[in-house]
Amino acid sequence: MTELERALVGLGGELAFPETPDLSERVLGRLALEPSEPRRRRRALVLVLAVLAVAVAAAMAVPQARTAILEFFRLRGATVERVETLPRVPPATETTLDLGRPLPGTRADVLIPAALGPPDAAYADDEDYGRRLTLVYEPGPGVPESPYTGVGILVSEFLGEGATRYVEKLAEAGTRIERLQVGAYPALWLEGGPHIVFFEKEGRVFEDEGRLAGNTLLVERDDMLVRIEGEISKERAVEIAESLELG
């Protein structure tokens, strides 16, 4: 350690940080209350409970409750696992979309689906490991509101060094997973039941909790992963994916 580094360590010991509040009682109090707390986001709660009920039913239906991965699908940057029981689902009140910061305008490197036109909002989450851009389309004619996101369609574009990956866990037997091609690109289509999606970065949780997701198309476009989520048909999702072009 150099003299400057030692001086910085010494300075750190003299900084005026605000006094740390004791949070343990409050945290434990919230943990005790969470299960019975009235939900403001009752819709999300209903979905969480529905998925949990299915997971429990699936676990009870087999001789031994297991959490083994039953099927495994992989794209570069995305992994889809079908499991018998879901990972822990966060409290519904914490189910939020974390899309990064709003983009005030379009960027030259954003792919826009011509089939949908300009988005109603766009967000960017730029990190050293790569970039995530998300286009938000509000519900409208032919685009119902998703009960999982509260918007119509989400189009997310991941570009990076492969350090970020999706993990989409599915517990419902009724959720279909289909391999397909979108143009020249390999893709996965998930339909028929809610599943849980979360992100990991370099082996650590990136979004620290999963969230419920609806119908989803994952497309591996060279070094980019495109994710399209909404209550839309496979054909519509593919049409949207095929129409992506630089805005």
Add this chain to the structure above:
Amino acid sequence: MGDRPLATDDDLVARAQRGDTRAYGTLVKEHQTLAFRTAYLLTGSAADAEDAVQDAFVKAHGALGRFRPGAPFRPWLLAIVANEARNRRTSAGRRERLALRAAEDPLSGGAVPSPEAALLDAERREELLAAVNDLREDDRLAIACRYFLGLSEEETAAALGWRRGTVKSRTSRALDRLRAQLEVEA
């Protein structure tokens, strides 16, 4: 009670994963100061930092099922804390920088200065602090995490959402800039 060995993070996490909320409470107590100071650096607000850390501990509890046994708990927790802190900073639209300041009387109460602190007289301390505050945001955060909070490279990477190599290179760059700044002032 008093002669029981202190439980390690691994022990406490394992117990918390089995539903032992008292063990989780102990984890909260042991890590809340570092979590709070990290969040404070990122949000610039004690109130936001408090909310962020409280939410982060609740979310971390919900995510314990995905925590890899044997992995270090602190970097994992700090990543969640930092995510909550950044969300608050973003949602509040805050862009002003937190100006770090020294305590009014850092050695009050009869505290014995650490060897590092003893190197700094008041004037040099103010110069150094001013130079740190003048750094660009990335450099300042790297210095603050590594030296003020005493985070490891891995923990700094988790807190700032950077690669470990980036932490190393930015810290080195920040130290170079600090040296240059202090030489100019000298």
